[in-house]
Amino acid sequence: MDYSRYDRVRAVAWTGEALRLLDQRKLPFTQGFIELDDSDAVAKAIHDLVVRGAPAIGIAAAWGVVLAARNLEAADGPAALVALEPAMQRLNASRPTAVNLAWALARLRAVLSRAGSDWYAVLTAEAEAIEAEDLAANRRMGGLGAALIEPGSGLLTHCNTGSLATSGFGTALGVVRAGVAEGRVARVFAGETRPWNQGARLTVWELLEDGIDATLIADSAAAHLMASGAVQWVVVGADRVTANGDVANKIGTLALALAARHFGVGFMVVAPSSTVDLDTASGADIEIEERDPAELLTHLGQRTVADGVKAWNPVFDVTPAELVSALVTERGVVLRPDADSMRRTFGA
Numbered sequence: 001m002d003y004s005r006y007d008r009v010r011a012v013a014w015t016g017e018a019l020r021l022l023d024q025r026k027l028p029f030t031q032g033f034i035e036l037d038d039s040d041a042v043a044k045a046i047h048d049l050v051v052r053g054a055p056a057i058g059i060a061a062a063w064g065v066v067l068a069a070r071n072l073e074a075a076d077g078p079a080a081l082v083a084l085e086p087a088m089q090r091l092n093a094s095r096p097t098a099v100n101l102a103w104a105l106a107r108l109r110a111v112l113s114r115a116g117s118d119w120y121a122v123l124t125a126e127a128e129a130i131e132a133e134d135l136a137a138n139r140r141m142g143g144l145g146a147a148l149i150e151p152g153s154g155l156l157t158h159c160n161t162g163s164l165a166t167s168g169f170g171t172a173l174g175v176v177r178a179g180v181a182e183g184r185v186a187r188v189f190a191g192e193t194r195p196w197n198q199g200a201r202l203t204v205w206e207l208l209e210d211g212i213d214a215t216l217i218a219d220s221a222a223a224h225l226m227a228s229g230a231v232q233w234v235v236v237g238a239d240r241v242t243a244n245g246d247v248a249n250k251i252g253t254l255a256l257a258l259a260a261r262h263f264g265v266g267f268m269v270v271a272p273s274s275t276v277d278l279d280t281a282s283g284a285d286i287e288i289e290e291r292d293p294a295e296l297l298t299h300l301g302q303r304t305v306a307d308g309v310k311a312w313n314p315v316f317d318v319t320p321a322e323l324v325s326a327l328v329t330e331r332g333v334v335l336r337p338d339a340d341s342m343r344r345t346f347g348a
């Protein structure tokens with residue numbers, strides 16, 4: 001099915017000489033772009049959430065390496081790799097939880113290690129492939145996830161997993177788009193996703209741009225919404241899926257999974273295989289990013305909490321595999337994922 005009408009926003013674009021980013025800190029009221037020609041500036045943009053979303057930060061980091069390589073003199077790929085390693089380390093350090101960042105850098109290291117004098121062309125082609133494969137994966141996952149949804153269903157999604165978080169179309173939001181396009185989805189709800197408000201500022205804006213009717217809810221209203229029977233699936237993205245099927249995702253995902261299990265609502269995780277990390281045994285081994293408490297203590301730069309009050313700001317949590325009804329990837333759907341099914345689906 002042609003979903004292209006649902007996909008007009010582009011968060012990341014390579015201009016041939018620079019990386020053009022839609023500054024997501026300013027959405028939805030300002031659509032401002034910045035163009036970066038330096039890999040350390042890309043690392044800062046990832047850390048500062050100019051660009052965010054697991055696949056999108058992997059793609060941005062890949063182009064950051066290309067920027068670091070643009071004026072590099074090296075006889076072959078292995079020599080270029082030695083010279084590029086410090087910049088790659090700084091890109092990798094920009095955010096710890098989404099495995100897509102390290103995954104993209106590993107792909108570039110692999111091609112450089114085998115490249116000859118044409119190493120810059122090989123590097124650039126790999127960055128282009130990472131981006132193109134992500135878009136193809138999102139469109140395939142959209143159809144696979146939508147097929148799980150009974151017509152007339154209501155969906156609840158969390159954070160932003162759309163074109164702003166990927167190369168386009170989205171992961172969980174791709175399933176929402178495909179489900180709507182196929183006439184299977186009757187109601188769409190989106191959680192605001194405190195404290196950075198990816199849902200309130202980004203997801204409902206993306207869906208509005210698509211002409212998809214979505215209702216914003218407070219994060220704290222999600223269980224009450226499920227109790228009402230209005231939703232049949234919670235559909236979320238992921239930042240890292242471990243070897244046993246545990247899922248790291250935006251803070252609040254675990255609470256949604258627990259409530260979904262209690263109320264008999266399906267819990268669908270939608271993520272490309274670039275988010276699967278078989279080298280990490282379980283969710284207990286994932287580094288959970290903690291961001292500046294000021295993100296909780298202020299709103300639009302205005303302090304909203306009394307001086308002297310502390311805050312704790314973990315921005316991801318881990319949903320155990322046993323709470324996942326379906327893991328949708330471009331390689332197929334894993335129902336009730338566990339170590340065995342993860343190994344069968346993603347193992348070498």
Ligand SMILES: CSC[C@H]1O[C@H](OP(=O)(O)O)[C@H](O)[C@@H]1O
Pocket residue numbers: 052053054055158159160161162165166171172198236237238239249250251315
């Ligand atoms: C398809 S995006 C995956 C994932 O990334 C988001 O986190 P952030 O906005 O902090 O980069 C969120 O956890 C999404 O589910």
